[in-house]
Amino acid sequence: MSVAFTKEESSETAAETFLPDRPISPHPNLVTQAGLNALEAQLRQARADYDVANRIDDVNERRRQTAGPLRDTRYFASRVQSAQLMTAPASTDSVAFGSTVTFGRDDGRVQTYRIVGEDEADPKTGSMSFVSPVARALMGKGVGDVADIDGQEIEILVIA
Known part of the structure; x- marks a missing residue:
C-alpha cells in the first residue's frame, strides 16, 4: 500500500511536531x-x-x-x-541585583559585568546572571572586598 494512503506519520515527522518544553529555572x-x-x-x-x-x-x-x-x-x-x-539598586555601597561591577582577577584581567536575571544574562555583552557563581560570590560585598571563586580571588574595584 502506498504511504500516501496511511494515516500513520513517520517517527521523524512526529518528533518534529512535538518539542519538549524549554526548562524553567528553579x-x-x-x-x-x-x-x-x-x-x-x-x-x-x-x-x-x-x-x-x-x-x-x-x-x-x-x-x-x-x-x-x-x-x-x-x-x-x-x-x-x-x-x-527589581528596581535599580539605591546605593553603590555593595553589590546587588542590577549593579554593574568591575573586578580584578589574580591573573591581572579586569572585567565588568552587570548582574541581571537569567534570561537577560549574556556574558559576551557584559551581563551575568544573579545565580552565577561569580555574582553570588560578589553579592553584598563592597569596593575593596575580595571573593574566592573556585580557588581564585577576585577583588571588587568599582560598583556602579
Whole structure:
C-alpha cells in the first residue's frame, strides 16, 4: 500500500511536531525593566511566528513549523507571568541585583559585568546572571572586598 494512503506519520515527522518544553529555572525569576521588556517582546514574537506558521495549508508542514513557536510561547508566557521586577539598586555601597561591577582577577584581567536575571544574562555583552557563581560570590560585598571563586580571588574595584 502506498504511504500516501496511511494515516500513520513517520517517527521523524512526529518528533518534529512535538518539542519538549524549554526548562524553567528553579530560581526566582528576578528581572530588570530591560529584561522584562525583552521577555515581553520575545513572547510577542513567538506568538506572531506561531500565527504565521499556523496559516500554512499543508497540515504536516504546519505542525512542523508551529512546534518551535508554540514551545517558545509557553516558555515566554511562563517567564513573563513569573517575573519579579527589581528596581535599580539605591546605593553603590555593595553589590546587588542590577549593579554593574568591575573586578580584578589574580591573573591581572579586569572585567565588568552587570548582574541581571537569567534570561537577560549574556556574558559576551557584559551581563551575568544573579545565580552565577561569580555574582553570588560578589553579592553584598563592597569596593575593596575580595571573593574566592573556585580557588581564585577576585577583588571588587568599582560598583556602579
